[in-house]
Amino acid sequence: MATNAEQPFKISVPDADIELLRKKLELVRFPDEVENAGWDYGVPLADIKRLVAHWKDTFDWRKSEAEINQLPMFTRDIDIDGFGPLNIHYIHQKSEVENAIPLLFVHGWPGDFLEVRKMLPMLTAKSVDHPSFHVVALSLPGFGFSEAPKKRGFSGRQYAEVFNKLMLSLGYNEYAYQGGDWGHVLGLYAVDYYGKKHIKAWHTNMPAFRRPTLFTHPLLFLSMLTLPFRPSEKAALQRTMNWRQTGSGYFHEQATKPQTLGYSLADSPVGLLAWIYEKLVGWSDDYPWTDDEVLEWISIYWFSRAGPAAAGRIYYEMNNGGTGNAFEGAKWTSVPMGVSYFPGEVVRLPRSWSYTIGNVVFESEHDKGGHFAAFEQPEKLAGDLRKMFGKGGPAYGVVTGKSGYDA
Amino acid sequence: MTANAEVPFTLSVSDAAIELLQKKLDLVRFPDELENAGWDYGSPLTDIKRLVDHWRHNFDWRKSEAEINKLPMFTRDIEIEGFGTLNIHYLHQRSEAENAIPLLFVHGWPGHFLEVRKVLPLLTAKSGDHPSFHVVALSLPGFGFSEAPKTPGFAGRQYAEVLNRLMLSLGYEEYIYQGGDWGHILGVHAVHHYGHKHIKAWHTNMAFFRRPTFFRHPLLFLGLLALPFSRTAKADLQRTMKWSKSGIGYFIEQSTKPQTLGYSLADSPVGLLAWIYEKLVSWSDNYPWTDDEVIEWISVYWFSRAGPAAAGRIYYEMTGGGTHDTFEGTKWSSVPLGVSYFPAEIVHLPRSWSHMLGKLVFESEHDKGGHFASFEQPESLVGDLRKMFGKGGPAYGVVSGKSGYD
Numbered sequence: 148m149a150t151n152a153e154q155p156f157k158i159s160v161p162d163a164d165i166e167l168l169r170k171k172l173e174l175v176r177f178p179d180e181v182e183n184a185g186w187d188y189g190v191p192l193a194d195i196k197r198l199v200a201h202w203k204d205t206f207d208w209r210k211s212e213a214e215i216n217q218l219p220m221f222t223r224d225i226d227i228d229g230f231g232p233l234n235i236h237y238i239h240q241k242s243e244v245e246n247a248i249p250l251l252f253v254h255g256w257p258g259d260f261l262e263v264r265k266m267l268p269m270l271t272a273k274s275v276d277h278p279s280f281h282v283v284a285l286s287l288p289g290f291g292f293s294e295a296p297k298k299r300g301f302s303g304r305q306y307a308e309v310f311n312k313l314m315l316s317l318g319y320n321e322y323a324y325q326g327g328d329w330g331h332v333l334g335l336y337a338v339d340y341y342g343k344k345h346i347k348a349w350h351t352n353m354p355a356f357r358r359p360t361l362f363t364h365p366l367l368f369l370s371m372l373t374l375p376f377r378p379s380e381k382a383a384l385q386r387t388m389n390w391r392q393t394g395s396g397y398f399h400e401q402a403t404k405p406q407t408l409g410y411s412l413a414d415s416p417v418g419l420l421a422w423i424y425e426k427l428v429g430w431s432d433d434y435p436w437t438d439d440e441v442l443e444w445i446s447i448y449w450f451s452r453a454g455p456a457a458a459g460r461i462y463y464e465m466n467n468g469g470t471g472n473a474f475e476g477a478k479w480t481s482v483p484m485g486v487s488y489f490p491g492e493v494v495r496l497p498r499s500w501s502y503t504i505g506n507v508v509f510e511s512e513h514d515k516g517g518h519f520a521a522f523e524q525p526e527k528l529a530g531d532l533r534k535m536f537g538k539g540g541p542a543y544g545v546v547t548g549k550s551g552y553d554a
Numbered sequence: 555m556t557a558n559a560e561v562p563f564t565l566s567v568s569d570a571a572i573e574l575l576q577k578k579l580d581l582v583r584f585p586d587e588l589e590n591a592g593w594d595y596g597s598p599l600t601d602i603k604r605l606v607d608h609w610r611h612n613f614d615w616r617k618s619e620a621e622i623n624k625l626p627m628f629t630r631d632i633e634i635e636g637f638g639t640l641n642i643h644y645l646h647q648r649s650e651a652e653n654a655i656p657l658l659f660v661h662g663w664p665g666h667f668l669e670v671r672k673v674l675p676l677l678t679a680k681s682g683d684h685p686s687f688h689v690v691a692l693s694l695p696g697f698g699f700s701e702a703p704k705t706p707g708f709a710g711r712q713y714a715e716v717l718n719r720l721m722l723s724l725g726y727e728e729y730i731y732q733g734g735d736w737g738h739i740l741g742v743h744a745v746h747h748y749g750h751k752h753i754k755a756w757h758t759n760m761a762f763f764r765r766p767t768f769f770r771h772p773l774l775f776l777g778l779l780a781l782p783f784s785r786t787a788k789a790d791l792q793r794t795m796k797w798s799k800s801g802i803g804y805f806i807e808q809s810t811k812p813q814t815l816g817y818s819l820a821d822s823p824v825g826l827l828a829w830i831y832e833k834l835v836s837w838s839d840n841y842p843w844t845d846d847e848v849i850e851w852i853s854v855y856w857f858s859r860a861g862p863a864a865a866g867r868i869y870y871e872m873t874g875g876g877t878h879d880t881f882e883g884t885k886w887s888s889v890p891l892g893v894s895y896f897p898a899e900i901v902h903l904p905r906s907w908s909h910m911l912g913k914l915v916f917e918s919e920h921d922k923g924g925h926f927a928s929f930e931q932p933e934s935l936v937g938d939l940r941k942m943f944g945k946g947g948p949a950y951g952v953v954s955g956k957s958g959y960d
Contacts, residue, residue, distance in 0.1 A: 167581065174577055178820035178863030180813060182705045188870060189814030299588050393876045396807030396815075403800045406587060407596030407832045411818035411825030413585040418818030418825055425814045456585030463595060469800040 153316075156220040156236055158212050158292065160450045165208060168416055168449065172203040175417050186429070190421045198424065199417055201438045202445075211443045215261065222292070225312045227305050229298075235313060236292035236452070237285035238263060242271040244279035248536055248551045249319035251310055252284040255328020255353075256401075256458060257423040258519065259447045260286045265525035270532065277533040278543075278551025280323075285313060286452075287329065289460060295453035302464045303336035303476050311341045321546045324349035325532065327520060329461060331355065335477035338505065342482035347545035349505070350485040350532060352520040355494045356504045357474045364503055376497065383495035390493045394429060397422065401462035403469035409456025412448075419455050420445050430518035432491030483542050485509035485535040487528060491517025508541035509534070560723075563627040563643055565619050565699065567857045572615060575823055575856065579610040582824050593836065597828040605831065606824050608845040609852075618850045622668065629699070632719045634712050642720060643699035643859070644692035645670060649678040651686035655943055655958045656726035658717060659691040662735020662760075663808075663865060664830040665926065666854050667693045672932035677939065684940040685950075685958025690729075692720060693859075694736065696867060702860035709871045710743035710883055718748045728953045731756040732939065734927060736868055738762060739880045745912065749889035754952035757892040757916070757939060759927040761908045762901045764881055790902035801836065801900070804829070808869035810876040816863025819855075826862050827852050837925035839898035890949050892916030892942040894935060898924030915948035916941070 180192040219240050224232040238260055241247070250270065252263045263284035270280040288309060289295035296305070310333070314322050324346050326334045331351040338346050359367040376384065400408050411418045423445055427436060448455045465473040484505035488498065490513065501507050511531045516524035536542050536551055544550050587599040626647050631639040645667055648654070657677065659670045670691035677687040695716060696702035703712070717740070721729045731753050733741045738758040745753050807815050818825045830852055834843060855862045872880045891912035895905070897920065908914050918938045923931035942949050943958055951957050 167583065171578075171581055171583075174574065174581070176574065176578075176821050176861075178813070178816040178861050179702070181703070181867065184706065184813060187706070187875060188867070189811035189816070192813070195817060295586070297589055299590060299594075393810045396803070396810045399806045400803030403803045404596035404832060406585070406591060406599070407828045408803075409585040410597070410602060410828035411822050414583050414824045415818050415822035417821045421814045421817035425811060454583075454585050460588070460595070468594060469803075 153221045153223045156222045156292065157216045158450075160208065160212065164450060169203060171416050172199060175199055177417070190425045190428075194424070195417060195421055198420060198438055198441060202416065202420070202442050206439060206442045206446075208446055208450075211439075211446065218264070218267075223313075223316060225309050225316070227301075227308050227312075230296055230301060230305060233288050233296065233309065234294045235285055235288070235309060236260070237283055237313065238267070239281075239283050239317060240267055240271050241281045242279040243273045244551070244553050246549045246551065246553055247271070247279040247281045248546050248549050249314065249317075249322035250280040250282050250532070251314055251322055251324050252282060252521070253310065253324070253326035253330035253333055254284070254287065254290070255326070255330050256290075256461065257426050257448070258328060258330075259291045259444070260284045261444075261447065262519060262521045266521050266529045269525060269529040273553075275552070278537045280532070280536075280551065281319070283314060283317060283319070285310070287461070289453050289457040290451065291447060292452045295457040295460070300464065303333065303473075304340065306333045307337040307340045310337050311345055314345070321345055321347050321549070323347060323536065323542070323546065325351075327352040328518065329465075332465065332473050332477075335474070335504070338480050338482045339477055342480045346482060348483040348485070348508075348536070348542040350487070350509070350535060351504075352487045352489060352528060353492055353494060353518065354486045354488070354501045354504055355496060356500065357472075359500060359503055367499060367503065370499070380497045383497070387494050387496065394493070397426070398462060399469070401459035402466040403463065405459035405463050406456065408459060412455040412459070416445075416449060419449055423448060427519070430491070430493045431523055432489070432515055432517035434517065434519070434523045479503065479505060481506045483508040483545060485531065485542065486511070487520065487531045488512040489516035489518075489520050489524065490514060492520075493518050560628045560630045563629045563699065564623050565627070567615065567619065571857060576610060578823050579606060582606055584824070597832045597835075601831070602824060602828055605827060605845055605848060609823065609827070609849045613846060613849040613853075615853055618846075618853065625671070625674075630720075630723060632716050632723070634708075634715050634719075637703055637705060637708060637712060640695050640703065640716065641701045642692055642695070642716060643667070644690055644720060645674075646688075646690050646724060647674055647678050648688045649680060649686040651680045651958070651960045653956050653958065653960055654678070654686040654688045655953050655956050656721065656724075656729035657687040657689050657939075658721055658729055658731050659689060659928075660717065660731065660733035660737035660740055661691070661694065661697070662733070662737050663697075663868065664833055664855070665735060665737075666698045666851070667691045668851075668854065669926060669928050673928045673936050676932060676936040680960070682959070685944045687939070687958065688726070690721060690724060690726070692717070694868070696860050696864035697858060698854060699859045702864040702867070707871065710740065710880075711747065713740045714744040714747040717744050718752055721752070728752060728754050728956070730754055730943065730949070730953065732758075734759040735925065736872075739872065742881055742884045742911065745887045745889045746884040749887045753889060755890040755892070755915075755943070755949040756912070757894070757942060758911070759894045759896060759935060760899055760901060760925065761893045761895065761905075761911060762903065763907060763910045764879060787904045790904065794901050794903060804833070805869060806876065808866035809873045810870065812866035812870050813863065815866060816861075819862040819866070823852075823856060826856060830855060834926070837898070837900050838930055839896070839922055839924035841924065841926070841930045886910065886912065888913045890915040890952065892938065892949065893918070894927065894938045895919045896923035896925075896927050896931065896934075897921060899927075900925055
């Protein structure tokens, strides 16, 4: 039986783990590189050498750890049907505002719970001019400091169950949901299983779904065939095609052989660094990453509770080992949905396709920001949530008795 | 100006390199594994743990090295237009039979030059009953003990040039070609550039090509639409589909971001082991790999001259960074072609499609063996080459004055 008791949580990486990392970095063996490769073949050698030197000699994990530990973090056991209890790690920051809207923030890959960090003060801030939120941001099972499932088959339904039970255990019978990357895809499932009754509205910064077909969306499909795409849509589609053609190797490997890849990611700090850094840069909109930001991000994966190999399994489970696709189990619901479009997002589809995902009540387009919207453009994303849920907004008052404003 | 002199080659990995490997193995950090994962998620944890332990405590690299050094190995500089010179490592074993047929054996990924080892004595053996071959087996640029190209764009044309210049430098103006995996694909390119004039015939154990399209092969295409597949053709296609759905992660990553992957493979022995071992097992036909065989195989990658990250670049260069197929720039050639079909080969297309590869003069089907045919079924493969090139065979006497018999 799961103990539902919430435990305060502080990260405390053992000295031995830090020492092992340092020893491995000292023994690093670098590959060579083709001349003038730039970013074409993957992460450039000069970047990696610099980051490894910084990680080994300059980066202060204990300092990062202490900063992160100032966030209100907890763990609790969540029981999942057929999988037993998983100990889940999460941030839970309440607003001063009693009637703040409970909001669940869900990260993706290669993200983590800290992606909520910059928005936290904005979302919880009290003001008459905008709504406030009580924010819950978990580490997905297998990521950060949550346990990983031990059995096969942990998929959309199970993730949705974790989210909902977590929110219910915190006393939030009704809540709003925000996510990008897997946070978006899992949102589809969460809203399918728990929409209306528990999830009253949701928001995504990566609207992606199946292509419209003649059978599912005949009008949209026909318009695709007959009407030319607007230049902005063409550019968006081109970016998506680029991702598919030259940027989806990680996806295929993680969806089919995450264990094989996992030996590298668990054993080699530079291997893990390169694997993730490629996307931190490739998927963001010229975000000026500092070496400390990068290494803190990678360190979360390196020191993660389940180890770096576990995170990639979400791709396998959600895509049925490469033989299915993650959208197969999800369907359209009428739960109010908001969408934010960021130009540097990696999977970008025509805006008209958002209507195939859910009941779009809010849309907002930005001229800056990429895949890691909460990290790159926290004011914009928080601003969108305020507009969507605030007075006069299309999702105002969706959560019973929690308008986002005190009287 | 290049020195074309052949230099005998002795493999001699430094003590420091061996010590670094051991230190890394001592610090290995393993992932966990899902219950009942089997092979579904990739190389199983118990296999990898056992192999790492063997590598660290039992495997004797110096013993392997000494055995490998018994093979007649050499290096020489080969000049490639636009790429300067590359120092190429190769094995060259002549037969006692003076008129043996010069044969170039080309490996693939995750293979290497030692895949020729078991077929070597069989191919060079002199007999009245079958033809003999002078065998040349190189390490492809970026693999084994050959240098890797330093600049971008080293693709089909360049590989063909290396192969041809190597054979010419050894005095083989005309020769035949055998390959599987990249050896097969590069064969299509080599024959395109040097067929008839130099390459008189070629053989592949991995018949693989583009799908027929209406424009390129109208009859085959229509046959695809109209005729039901035979039961074996269906099973073949299913196996190929399975590979394409659940076994091509490596292909897509190596075709698009080989450098990113390369950091792992260069730095982590267990990472490299798992990456290659997954294919050694899944692509072979229940071959009873010993731990020594596996670790020796992986060690050739770990101790390779250009490092393990270089090998994957062939995928990038040959696909234009994932933007086209590997046959780009080639055309059908009438150079005689032989094909051996092994049941557990990963890519297994309907036999009729082999005609798209070239002028099919020889086919042979086996009931055992997989992707690493020369390693798993050396007698079968050699038997096919002997039939194809021997007296009465469809490619008998293709090389002027080198019938295979004294």
